[in-house]
Amino acid sequence: MKSNRILSRTLLVGCCALALQGLAKPQEISNTSKGAYGYTSISYDSSSNTVIGYSETDLDASLVGDYSPIVVGNMYQNGALLLTQLVKGTDVDDSISVTISVAGSPGATFMMKGTHSEDDSYSDYNQNGQLVYLDPGDLSYWLSQQVDELWSFPFLGDGTQVSTRSGHVSLGSTYDQANLTTPAACGDQRDTIISEYHTAPYTTTLDPRCADFTQFASTTHYNWSNFNTGDYSWAIVRTTLTTGVENVVSHYGSAPGWNSGYRNPAKEYRIDQGLGAHYTRGSRHMAGDAADFNSSASTWQPIHDAGKSAGGCVEPQAYQGGSAAHVHVDWRGQCPAKW
Amino acid sequence: MIKKAAFIKLLLIVCLPIAVLSQHAPSTEDVLSRFAAARWPDRAEALQQLMQMPGVLKSSDVRDALIALQEKENVYIRTYDPSTLGDVPMSEEYGDEYTTNLAGALKIVADEYHDGRAVSALAASFYNPDSPFASWIADQKDAVPRLMTMLTSDPPVTSGNAAYVLATMIDRDRRVGSKGVRSYTVMDPATRQRVITSIRAALADTHPYKRDWLINSLLMVGDHTDVILLQSLAKTDPNFDRQSSKYWQRDHAASAAAKLQARLTRSSQ
Numbered sequence: 001m002k003s004n005r006i007l008s009r010t011l012l013v014g015c016c017a018l019a020l021q022g023l024a025k026p027q028e029i030s031n032t033s034k035g036a037y038g039y040t041s042i043s044y045d046s047s048s049n050t051v052i053g054y055s056e057t058d059l060d061a062s063l064v065g066d067y068s069p070i071v072v073g074n075m076y077q078n079g080a081l082l083l084t085q086l087v088k089g090t091d092v093d094d095s096i097s098v099t100i101s102v103a104g105s106p107g108a109t110f111m112m113k114g115t116h117s118e119d120d121s122y123s124d125y126n127q128n129g130q131l132v133y134l135d136p137g138d139l140s141y142w143l144s145q146q147v148d149e150l151w152s153f154p155f156l157g158d159g160t161q162v163s164t165r166s167g168h169v170s171l172g173s174t175y176d177q178a179n180l181t182t183p184a185a186c187g188d189q190r191d192t193i194i195s196e197y198h199t200a201p202y203t204t205t206l207d208p209r210c211a212d213f214t215q216f217a218s219t220t221h222y223n224w225s226n227f228n229t230g231d232y233s234w235a236i237v238r239t240t241l242t243t244g245v246e247n248v249v250s251h252y253g254s255a256p257g258w259n260s261g262y263r264n265p266a267k268e269y270r271i272d273q274g275l276g277a278h279y280t281r282g283s284r285h286m287a288g289d290a291a292d293f294n295s296s297a298s299t300w301q302p303i304h305d306a307g308k309s310a311g312g313c314v315e316p317q318a319y320q321g322g323s324a325a326h327v328h329v330d331w332r333g334q335c336p337a338k339w
Numbered sequence: 340m341i342k343k344a345a346f347i348k349l350l351l352i353v354c355l356p357i358a359v360l361s362q363h364a365p366s367t368e369d370v371l372s373r374f375a376a377a378r379w380p381d382r383a384e385a386l387q388q389l390m391q392m393p394g395v396l397k398s399s400d401v402r403d404a405l406i407a408l409q410e411k412e413n414v415y416i417r418t419y420d421p422s423t424l425g426d427v428p429m430s431e432e433y434g435d436e437y438t439t440n441l442a443g444a445l446k447i448v449a450d451e452y453h454d455g456r457a458v459s460a461l462a463a464s465f466y467n468p469d470s471p472f473a474s475w476i477a478d479q480k481d482a483v484p485r486l487m488t489m490l491t492s493d494p495p496v497t498s499g500n501a502a503y504v505l506a507t508m509i510d511r512d513r514r515v516g517s518k519g520v521r522s523y524t525v526m527d528p529a530t531r532q533r534v535i536t537s538i539r540a541a542l543a544d545t546h547p548y549k550r551d552w553l554i555n556s557l558l559m560v561g562d563h564t565d566v567i568l569l570q571s572l573a574k575t576d577p578n579f580d581r582q583s584s585k586y587w588q589r590d591h592a593a594s595a596a597a598k599l600q601a602r603l604t605r606s607s608q
Contacts, residue, residue: 254583278380282435298580298587301551308469317548318416318465318496319433324548336439338466338473 036069038095040114042178046207047198049104051075051182055114056097057089063118064094072115073098077108088119106185117173186210190234193264197286202265205282212236212288219246221255228262229285235262236288240331245291247310248303248329256303257294259326260285290330300324313339367392371404379415382408383437390444402448402457409445409460412438416465417494438464442472455481462486468503468552477507480525487530490537495546499553502541505534506556513560535560539568547578547588554588558595563603569596 038057045052057071069089075082082102089096100112185191190213197204217227217237222245228235241261249255263271263285272279284290295303300317304327307314313335315328365388373385386408395401442461449457462482466472476482482504489501509531512524526534538556541549554572557565573593579586 257582278433294582296580296582298547298578298585299583301548302587302591304467314467316465316467316470318500335470336435338439338442338464338470 036116036118036174038071038114038116038174038176040073040112040176040178042110042112042180044104044110044180044182046104046183047203049198050101051104051110051180053100053102053110053112053178054097055112055116055176056095057114057116057118058095059093059118061094065091067091067118067120069093069096070117070119071096071098072117073100074113074115075100075102076111076113077102077105079109079111104182106182109179109181111177111179113175113177115173115175183209186213188234189232193230193232193234196265201279202269203281204265204286206287208236208288217242221246221249222258226258226261229260230262230264230267232264235264236286237262238287238289238331241289241291244289244310244312244329244331248291248293248306248312251306251309252303256299256306256327259292259294261291262286262288284330284332287330287332289332290328292326292328295324295327297324300327303327303329315339367395367398367401371401374404374408374411379412379433379437382411383433383440386437386440386444390440396444396447396452402452402454405441405444405448406454406456406460409441409457409464412441413460413463417497446475449479449481458482459485462501462504463489463497465497466500468500468507473500473504474507477504477511478521478525480523483508483526483530487534487537490534490541495544495549498541498544499546499549499551502534502538502549502556503552506538506559509534509560539565542568542572545577550576550578550588551591554591554595558599561599566596566600566603569593569599 036057036059038055040053040055042051042053044050053073053075055071055073057069059067059069068091070086072084072086074084083100085098085100087096087098098114102110104110186194190210193213194208194210196202197206197208213234214237215234216224217235218224219242222242227237227241263283265286268283268286269279285292293303293307304314304317307327307329310329312329312331316339317324367389370385370389370392374382376382376385389395389401442464445457445461448454449461458476458479458481461472462476462479462485466476476486486501486505486508489497490505491498493501508525511520512526512531514520515524516522538553538560542553544550544553550572554569557569561569569592573589573596576586576588576592578588
């Protein structure tokens with residue numbers, strides 16, 4: 001009997017020792033979260049002048065079900081906090097993210113800081129005034145959480161109470177950050193033109209910068225009033241266009257009459273609306289690499305040939321409603337497959 | 340507690356996407372029904388939505404609808420009248436984005452599902468006859484009957500385009516097996532002869548664009564008869580451009596006649 005009691009006590013101690021291996025060990029407070037990781041990014045959408053910060057917290061797959069991911073995003077502009085957002089997942093989430101969008105300002109530095117942590121999903125267990133909780137992933141820095149003891153057993157016996165935690169028990173955190181500086185303003189009429197590219201109803205798929213504009217362009221056969229058919233004294237005139245049109249002249253044998261060059265978005269919109277046409281939001285005329293040459297039934301094909309020989313993309317006549325009044329040539333690089 | 344969590348997780352994984360999808364995503368049928376829209380921007384938007392649906396081309400209904408849409412555009416663009424009110428006129432966007440996207444989808448139908456109807460519909464669409472797209476058409480046997488019909492019955496622009504693509508086919512048929520040329524023929528000898536005869540006959544067309552492409556076609560596939568024809572055209576072509584004070588088509592024909600003569604001389608040596 002005595003040997004049986006010794007055996008049973010030995011087994012009990014052994015079992016307890018095994019069970020205790022699942023408990024979190026008291027650790028020092030740290031900024032590093034053991035189970036949560038993540039990343040943070042920041043980007044600038046010039047079409048809407050919006051700075052977009054993104055941060056994501058991910059949990060190890062083994063922790064899903066017992067813990068909930070938490071992410072806190074902080075957006076700063078030139079060091080000053082603009083916006084904070086906290087998102088907490090549930091214990092079925094293996095990741096959670098936060099997106100913060102703010103209006104961009106020219107030449108400003110924005111920073112998105114993301115803080116990643118996880119929250120123990122289990123309720124507290126109050127045993128005779130002593131607060132305990134379960135931490136099966138062994139993630140706790142519990143001494144900092146005003147928790148008296150770790151708990152890893154099913155609720156047993158009388159006098160025990162299960163309570164809902166008033167606040168979350170953070171199990172440590174980690175953070176990262178990303179920065180960007182928005183493009184500086186041009187300080188002149190170009191800011192107005194650039195804003196047209198991003199403003200309804202002129203919104204385009206293009207994204208020009210100050211350095212893309214010029215106030216002078218001229219070639220042997222064409223001058224500034226040919227290249228700039230927009231509303232302003234600034235225009236985008238790509239060197240591929242100026243070189244390309246002179247090559248067209250060489251292949252054609254003379255300078256075809258000029259119909260249209262650069263158009264700012266409002267001008268393009270007016271032309272399309274005037275024709276009753278759908279607004280061409282990706283028009284190469286707004287990109288500064290397109291020319292429309294005057295043509296006739298006789299000259300359409302020779303100008304088409306010259307445009308192709310000059311490395312240009314030539315719009316099929318079929319898309320001009322049977323009209324041979326102009327030949328559209330642009331130097332966008334990769335031409336549409338049917339051109 | 341863990342069991343409860345797992346159950347909630349399962350519920351969310353299974354039910355949430357179904358609930359979200361059933362509330363917001365349009366069905367394939369909804370999207371296809373919008374192909375019938377009178378305004379082309381609406382058809383273009385429906386196509387864009389359709390192509391964002393993963394694996395959608397596996398459905399024969401979708402493939403049929405795309406072919407029907409291309410045929411609809413083929414009619415639309417041939418009957419298009421810029422002065423017509425009540426419709427949105429074409430613009431660069433029509434050619435650049437919409438019809439390019441449609442052609443991209445149908446090219447998959449043709450290449451991966453070997454559907455000759457897709458090739459035929461694409462052959463009748465609008466494109467430059469010297470474009471990469473036209474070069475692809477020139478390798479498709481299923482395009483021959485449609486191009487033949489276009490050559491003889493279409494308006495001048497598409498008729499001229501068809502002539503040049505058919506000439507490209509004949510040229511490649513003759514050079515089958517050469518480097519960079521396909522390994523199969525797309526036309527029998529009788530069809531080839533019919534094409535050349537039709538091209539010669541069409542030289543009398545009044546539209547200079549069409550004559551330009553017929554001249555280019557004869558330069559590619561012509562013989563000594565065509566040298567004489569081109570030399571004659573170089574003297575008699577009626578189109579005079581006042582602005583440049585030039586007979587462009589005469590110059591074009593003269594240049595083509597000289598090049599063709601030189602090529603035939605080289606090949607007979």
